[in-house]
Every structure is written in structure tokens, then in C-alpha cells.
Amino acid sequence: MEYLNTIEPITMEQFLPMVIQFKMDGWRLVQICACRLPEQYELSYSFAKGFDMRTLRLTVGEDEPVSSITQVYPCAFIQENEVAELFGVKIESMENDYHHKLYRIARDTPFKEKG
Amino acid sequence: MAKRSIVPFGPQHPVLPEPVHLDLVLEDETVVEAVPSIGFVHRGLEKLVEIKDFKEYVYIAERVCGICSFGHGMGYCQSVEHIMGVEPPRRANYLRTIWMEMSRVHSHLLWLGLLADAMGFESLFMESWRLREKILDMFDLTTGGRVIFSVNCIGGVLKDMDSGMLKAISDTIDEMEKELRPIAEAFLRDYTVGVRLRGLGVLKPEQAILAGAVGPMLRSCGIAYDARKLGYAAYNELEFEPVTASDGDSYARCEVRIQEIYQSFALIRQAISKIPEGPIRVPVKGNPNGEYFMRIEQPRGEAIYYVKANGTKFLDRFRLRTPTTSNIPPMLELMKGCQLADVPLLILTIDPCISCTER
Amino acid sequence: MGKLAKSPWMLHYDGSSCNGCDIEVLACTTPVYDVERFGIINTGDPFQADILLITGGINSQSESVVKQIYSQMPNPKVVVAVGICACTGGIFKECYNIKGGVDTVIPVDIYVPGCAARPQAIIDGVVKAVELLQKKREAFASQRKKSGT
Numbered sequence: 001m002e003y004l005n006t007i008e009p010i011t012m013e014q015f016l017p018m019v020i021q022f023k024m025d026g027w028r029l030v031q032i033c034a035c036r037l038p039e040q041y042e043l044s045y046s047f048a049k050g051f052d053m054r055t056l057r058l059t060v061g062e063d064e065p066v067s068s069i070t071q072v073y074p075c076a077f078i079q080e081n082e083v084a085e086l087f088g089v090k091i092e093s094m095e096n097d098y099h100h101k102l103y104r105i106a107r108d109t110p111f112k113e114k115g
Numbered sequence: 116m117a118k119r120s121i122v123p124f125g126p127q128h129p130v131l132p133e134p135v136h137l138d139l140v141l142e143d144e145t146v147v148e149a150v151p152s153i154g155f156v157h158r159g160l161e162k163l164v165e166i167k168d169f170k171e172y173v174y175i176a177e178r179v180c181g182i183c184s185f186g187h188g189m190g191y192c193q194s195v196e197h198i199m200g201v202e203p204p205r206r207a208n209y210l211r212t213i214w215m216e217m218s219r220v221h222s223h224l225l226w227l228g229l230l231a232d233a234m235g236f237e238s239l240f241m242e243s244w245r246l247r248e249k250i251l252d253m254f255d256l257t258t259g260g261r262v263i264f265s266v267n268c269i270g271g272v273l274k275d276m277d278s279g280m281l282k283a284i285s286d287t288i289d290e291m292e293k294e295l296r297p298i299a300e301a302f303l304r305d306y307t308v309g310v311r312l313r314g315l316g317v318l319k320p321e322q323a324i325l326a327g328a329v330g331p332m333l334r335s336c337g338i339a340y341d342a343r344k345l346g347y348a349a350y351n352e353l354e355f356e357p358v359t360a361s362d363g364d365s366y367a368r369c370e371v372r373i374q375e376i377y378q379s380f381a382l383i384r385q386a387i388s389k390i391p392e393g394p395i396r397v398p399v400k401g402n403p404n405g406e407y408f409m410r411i412e413q414p415r416g417e418a419i420y421y422v423k424a425n426g427t428k429f430l431d432r433f434r435l436r437t438p439t440t441s442n443i444p445p446m447l448e449l450m451k452g453c454q455l456a457d458v459p460l461l462i463l464t465i466d467p468c469i470s471c472t473e474r
Numbered sequence: 475m476g477k478l479a480k481s482p483w484m485l486h487y488d489g490s491s492c493n494g495c496d497i498e499v500l501a502c503t504t505p506v507y508d509v510e511r512f513g514i515i516n517t518g519d520p521f522q523a524d525i526l527l528i529t530g531g532i533n534s535q536s537e538s539v540v541k542q543i544y545s546q547m548p549n550p551k552v553v554v555a556v557g558i559c560a561c562t563g564g565i566f567k568e569c570y571n572i573k574g575g576v577d578t579v580i581p582v583d584i585y586v587p588g589c590a591a592r593p594q595a596i597i598d599g600v601v602k603a604v605e606l607l608q609k610k611r612e613a614f615a616s617q618r619k620k621s622g623t
Contacts, residue, residue, distance in 0.1 A: 003345060005410075007406070023325075026324060028327050029327045030327070031436035033432075033436070035423055035431065035432045036431075036432075044408075044421070046408060051342075051345060053408065073325070073327070074444065075325070075441070075444030075445070077444070078153075078444070079436070079440065098152075101152075102153065104154050110162060
């Protein structure tokens with residue numbers, strides 16, 4: 001049997017309402033992933049219920065702030081901190097913000113530049 | 116109000132084979148809050164995709180973690196295969212399934228040993244690890260490695276098992292199943308172990324979903340989610356039901372893992388009886404272009420492999436979300452209100468794999 | 475290996491290893507390989523340890539931890555780097571967060587290669603460390619006698 005595994009591009013306005021809807025419907029947060037595009041970031045938020053998985057795809061500019069989802073899913077804090085620290089994505093009003101001190105790496109935002 | 120104090124825990128701690136640090140906020144002996152700080156084993160492997168080509172990267176994916184090594188290689192290969200539209204031969208799928216289930220047996224026995232050690236039950240620790248050596252001998256026989264095998268490649272596997280090897284595996288698991296019974300008995304029936312584990316760190320089903328628990332952590336609360344049911348590799352041709360327990364406490368997590376060892380034995384037997392003849396890999400031409408989220412069930416729970424390729428031999432992005440990343444938030448929930456002396460045991464019951472988590 | 479005057483105690487720390495070598499080090503202390511038959515005990519306390527086994531390369535965060543553990547151990551002491559990552563940085567050498575092998579931070583006496591190092595190789599490294607410790611002890615004692623402390 002085939003289960004859902006989709007990637008859905010969304011806009012910033014749709015983002016938080018959809019996350020809240022997922023929580024109300026009992027989906028669990030699976031993962032948060034960032035990917036570097038030229039002068040942009042691609043953020044993927046995956047949610048799962050049973051064996052179905054849906055991924056929300058958000059494209060943000062380099063300095064565009066993204067609101068944190070830790071108010072909705074508190075467990076997102078590790079992965080959001082990771083995205084902020086390794087990529088330099090600006091995530092706003094995060095609970096448990098480590099301020100780039102999660103991994104305490106010697107180099108700032110290593111994934112921001114290639115090489 | 117009692118006086119609050121903060122106790123640092125780790126990174127170098129007798130109960131932890133791996134470095135992790137927690138700041139425990141205590142009120143007398145009771146934990147009020149636990150704040151983790153990780154990053155002691157962060158290497159930055161994901162960035163190596165920029166300098167290693169996608170076929171070579173298999174060896175790095177396998178070295179994300181030495182315990183879940185085979186699964187990481189398999190998850191990475193399967194996601195690249197999915198992007199490229201490559202279908203590995205059926206025999207390769209069966210071989211992968213057999214190795215994967217053997218990895219689960221080895222990982223769970225390792226965990227049982229560590230749990231016994233954390234309780235101060237030294238002889239049980241030694242027994243579990245002695246039994247685990249038998250499965251490592253089988254890895255040595257079939258792949259030449261004990262913990263890191265490097266048998267996965269894009270399009271299949273690199274090594275085949277002949278009938279002698281399959282026979283040796285099936286004899287070994289028969290023997291192990293017999294020897295596991297008294298060990299399982301000690302974990303599940305022993306009075307002292309029961310007192311230590313029962314009722315400790317109870318996770319409710321709705322709490323588990325909200326905090327994102329996966330694997331045995333989730334199944335011990337009665338939720339039958341097992342990513343193997345998605346039917347990758349040869350799992351769609353094998354019969355099994357996810358193991359669950361209902362209590363959600365440390366005892367339930369221990370029970371789920373022990374039952375999963377028996378389940379893995381059964382799966383290996385099924386796979387050995389059904390394995391078809393044929394080639395073990397298909398040639399792969401060209402470079403991948405596209406993206407895919409692959410889910411597989413590691414011994415510790417569901418792991419996500421995200422590969423984004425751009426048509427060249429270097430990938431744009433490889434991301435691995437490991438089961439422990441998902442299991443740390445529920446662990447922090449469990450710690451609130453527990454006693455300081457229970458903290459090491461609670462950390463162990465999620466079966467943490469820090470090396471996976473930090474990559 | 476001759477007769478030992480004392481039982482050396484061993485401490486294991488994971489620098490930034492992938493766990494492969496760690497579980498092999500642990501496997502060495504269990505019945506099948508049993509490194510404890512050489513009179514060694516695996517301890518968790520650096521203040522009581524003579525031999526330090528380190529697995530994995532060194533990253534910017536584990537650097538200070540390794541230095542601290544090393545300085546807490548009493549003299550004389552022996553450091554064993556287990557696995558290729560601890561020797562040179564290995565497959566992770568090119569990672570942005572890896573400084574290199576253990577010898578970039580503290581002096582290393584014995585190098586055990588392998589990915590993952592096999593238990594036989596680890597036992598060999600530990601036995602060599604025991605011998606070296608004996609020599610270092612004798613040198614340390616005679617130096618103390620000379621200086622009259």
C-alpha cells in the first residue's frame with residue numbers, strides 16, 4: 001500500500017496556520033531541514049500521522065525572519081537551533097534559544113557558504 | 116519552597132559511553148528541569164557531500180554512527196536509488212533486510228547490556244554482551260567487518276552470502292534464541308529489576324505524539340508505528356506486526372526491545388527461507404537529479420534521509436534526522452519530577468545515540 | 475609482557491567518534507575479549523586512571539574536555555589513540571569541525587589503527603600501554619629519588 005510522502009510549497013502567511021492545524025489534527029513533527037539556495041534558504045517541515053508524511057516547503061530570503069514553531073511544537077527547539085546555527089537562518093521568538101551555542105563550533109554558519 | 120540547585124551531568128560520566136551534557140535544576144533530590152547541551156561529537160558530516168561524490172558518500176553515511184552503521188548506509192542508498200529510479204535486485208533487498216535485522220539484534224543486545232550496567236547488574240551486562248558477540252561473528256563472516264561493514268552501494272550490495280553463510284546465520288540465531296530466554300527472563304521477571312524499572316518515566320500516548328517520540332519509545336505507549344511497515348527493501352514480502360506495550364514506562368520500553376529481538380530472529384528466518392537467487396546489484400549510470408525524503412526504521416526508531424541532488428555528481432544537500440534527535444525532547448519531559456538517582460537510567464531508556472544526533 | 479607490579483586503571487573518553495570504536499573498546503572489557511585479565515580495570519574517574527583511551531578525532535568542543543581529563547590524571551600516564559580518527563582524523567579529517575587526531579591537543583604514546591579498530595588491535599595497544607606505563611613509572615621513581623622529594 002502506498003502512503004503519503006509529499007512536498008507542498010507554501011507561503012509565509014499560510015505557514016503558521018497550517019502548523020497549528022497539523023497540531024490540532026494530531027500530527028507529529030518529524031523533521032526540520034534547511035537547504036541553501038543562491039541568496040535564499042529552503043526550509044522543509046515534515047509532519048506525520050500514522051504512516052502518512054507531509055512536508056511543507058518554505059522559501060525565505062537571506063535576511064527574512066521566520067517565526068519559530070516552538071510555541072506550537074516545543075520539541076522543535078533542537079532542530080530549529082540547528083538550522084539557525086549551521087545556516088544562519090533568522091528564527092524569531094524561539095523557546096530555548098541557544099543563541100548559536102548548541103554545537104559551539106569554531107566556524108560561524110558553515111553551511112551558509114559553499115566549500 | 117525548597118532551595119534550588121543546579122547539578123552538571125556529563126559529558127564524561129561512568130554510565131554514558133558517549134558525551135552528552137545536562138544541567139539538572141534540582142529541588143532537593145527532585146529534578147525540576149533538565150537543559151541539554153550537545154555538540155561534543157559534532158563533526159559536520161553533512162557538508163562533506165560538497166567534496167565527495169554521491170557514490171563515495173555511502174562510506175561516510177555509514178560512519179555517521181558505528182551502532183546504526185548499516186541502516187545509515189542503506190537509508191542513504193535507498194533515497195539516492197529512489198531519485199535515480201534504480202530498482203535494486205530482489206536478492207539485494209533480501210540481503211539488506213537480513214543485515215538490517217542482524218543490526219537490530221546487535222543494537223538491542225548492546226542496549227540491554229548498558230541498561231543492566233546502569234542498574235549495577237554487572238553479570239547481566241556481561242551476559243548480554245557475550246550473546247551479542249555471536250551476531251558480530253556473523254557480521255565478520257558475511258561482511259568482514261564487526262561494526263562497520265561497507266557492503267551497501269547505490270544499486271544494491273557489494274557482497275553476497277552463499278548457502279553456507281545463510282546456514283551459519285540461521286544456526287546462530289537458533290542458538291541465540293535459546294540463550295536469550297534466561298537473559299530476557301532476568302530483565303522481565305527479576306524482582307529487583309522490576310522495582311527499578313516499573314513506573315519510572317511514564318510517557319502518555321498523547322504526550323509522546325506531541326513531543327515527537329519515535330521507535331520503541333513510541334511503541335511502548337501502545338502506538339503501533341513501525342516504519343518497516345512502509346515496505347522498503349524486502350519488508351513488504353515478510354510478515355510481521357509492530358511490537359507494542361501499553362504502560363509507557365521504562366519497563367515497557369525494555370519489554371518492547373526484548374520482543375523486537377525475537378521478532379528480528381523471526382524476520383531473519385523468513386528472509387532466509389524466501390531469499391531468491393539472482394544478481395546482487397545493478398549498474399548505475401548518470402547522476403541523480405531531484406529530492407526525496409526516505410524513512411527507515413532504525414533500531415532506535417524512525418530515521419529520515421533527505422537527499423537533494425542537482426544532476427552533477429555532488430549532491431546539494433544530505434540531511435539525516437536520527438531517532439535520538441526526536442527522542443531527546445520526550446526524555447526531557449520524563450525527567451521533570453524524577454529523582455536525581457534515576458537520571459542515568461532515564462537517559463538510557465531512550466537508547467541515546469549521540470554520535471548519530473550530532474553528526 | 476613481564477610481571478606487573480601494579481594494576482593500571484583505564485579511562486575511556488569519546489572525542490568525537492562514530493561509536494564504532496567505542497563499542498569495540500567496551501566489547502574488550504566483556505567476557506569474549508576480556509582485557510581485564512591483564513589486571514586492568516575500566517574506571518570512570520580521571521583522578522584514579524593511569525591509561526587514557528581516546529576514540530575519535532578532536533573537535534572544537536571536546537578539545538577542552540580532553541585537555542582537562544588529561545591534566546586531572548596523575549603522573550605518570552599513558553595515552554592510547556584508538557581508531558584511525560583518533561590517530562589522524564581519518565575519514566572526517568576534511569570536516570569543518572574536526573581539528574585532527576588526538577595528538578593535536580595532548581601527547582599520544584600509542585596509536586591503534588583501524589576503522590573500526592578490532593578488539594585484537596585494541597588489546598595489543600593496551601598491552602603496549604601497560605608496558606610503557608611500567609617503564610614510565612620506573613623513570614618517574616628514580617627521578618624522584620634523585621631530587622629527594
